Amino acid sequence: MRRALELAREARMICPPNPAVGCVIVKDRRVIGEGHTQRTGEAHAEVMALRDAERRGESVEGATVYVTLEPCSHYGRTPPCALALKNAKVARVVAALKDPNPLVSGRGLKMLEEAGIEVECGVGAREAEDINKGFLKRQRTGMPWVRSKFAMSLDGNTALSNGVSKWITGEDARRDGHFWRAISGAVLTGSGTVEADDPLMNARIEGAERQPLKVVVDSQLRLSPDLKIFKEGKVLLVCAFYDIVRAQMFEAQGVEVIELRGADGKVDLKALCAELGRREINEVHVEAGARLNGALAMQGLIDEYLIYAAPLLLGQGRKLLDLPMLQNLSEGIALEFIDVEKVGPDLRLLLRPAG
Numbered sequence: 001m002r003r004a005l006e007l008a009r010e011a012r013m014i015c016p017p018n019p020a021v022g023c024v025i026v027k028d029r030r031v032i033g034e035g036h037t038q039r040t041g042e043a044h045a046e047v048m049a050l051r052d053a054e055r056r057g058e059s060v061e062g063a064t065v066y067v068t069l070e071p072c073s074h075y076g077r078t079p080p081c082a083l084a085l086k087n088a089k090v091a092r093v094v095a096a097l098k099d100p101n102p103l104v105s106g107r108g109l110k111m112l113e114e115a116g117i118e119v120e121c122g123v124g125a126r127e128a129e130d131i132n133k134g135f136l137k138r139q140r141t142g143m144p145w146v147r148s149k150f151a152m153s154l155d156g157n158t159a160l161s162n163g164v165s166k167w168i169t170g171e172d173a174r175r176d177g178h179f180w181r182a183i184s185g186a187v188l189t190g191s192g193t194v195e196a197d198d199p200l201m202n203a204r205i206e207g208a209e210r211q212p213l214k215v216v217v218d219s220q221l222r223l224s225p226d227l228k229i230f231k232e233g234k235v236l237l238v239c240a241f242y243d244i245v246r247a248q249m250f251e252a253q254g255v256e257v258i259e260l261r262g263a264d265g266k267v268d269l270k271a272l273c274a275e276l277g278r279r280e281i282n283e284v285h286v287e288a289g290a291r292l293n294g295a296l297a298m299q300g301l302i303d304e305y306l307i308y309a310a311p312l313l314l315g316q317g318r319k320l321l322d323l324p325m326l327q328n329l330s331e332g333i334a335l336e337f338i339d340v341e342k343v344g345p346d347l348r349l350l351l352r353p354a355g
């Protein structure tokens, strides 16, 4: 299962919105086939592992299959993996997790059991959950997993007061950031960041064969359609007031413009997340300023903070989140460290809301 989880991790840039799944086939204590999920619409992990065994000239009859997600039972873009395993006459299937997809949800395991195959579920569940937290959250709640990324000085500044921020963190940290963009279904940013930095917001990393949808929040549609972000890839521009003349300037270049207005006259961020969930976005990667991040955090929409901290002190500057002035420490956003790693000269911190 450890190897299957490793394979699943390798699939993360390729397969969204499909979950990243790894599969290892073992017989007589030898690995005779392995594989992971391919691009959406192409083969699942189990089929890749079966094909691998065939290529190696191995018979899978009587073998044990380790897979990081319950084999599917439905005809989706591909035929059911549970059926492929049944036809291959494997003896035992060990799955890490049940697939919460309502089209599967226990039916895959049941189908195997009914075929007389020994089934076990739950081995390596925690890690398997972690690899597909976006897919799993979306299947369970309809909402995507939202991760906000920041680069800051050790004293918590994301830029100087005059806006200068290039570069606070080193090259390694910046490269690492592209990996997280590449595994995401969408990159979300705001008008302030787009105007100040004119970023591309794509994933520039080897192995990124699919690009995340670029989502830009611009309440008043005040950005210029000539900015780089609108020039390439799929872009969703979200406003609070749809102005047909402004919108058409973007639409003429293939940008989709939608209006999602909340009660406060700003973009309804919760509705936006729900909309991205409907569009099969599992993970939303936020790279935005303190205003958009503050609003997301206040509405409890951030599931994870990815913070690169540079060994640099800047004194005054811009903060991670714009929050109303607090009176008590207990009003702060309490987080929990999930992972801490050194990336080049910087630290990479992964945190989630506590509790």
Ligand code: AOF
Binding pocket: 018, 019, 020, 021, 022, 036, 037, 040, 041, 042, 043, 044, 045, 046, 069, 070, 071, 072, 075, 076, 077, 078, 079, 081, 082, 099, 101, 104
């Ligand atoms: C598996 N093995 O490697 C993956 C599975 O449209 P399809 O046919 O590609 O099916 C997509 C669904 O299959 C997806 O939503 C999820 O429930 C399951 N993913 N299942 O047996 C795999 N990636």
Ligand code: ZN
Binding pocket: 044, 045, 046, 071, 072, 073, 079, 080, 081, 082
């Ligand atoms: Zn499948």
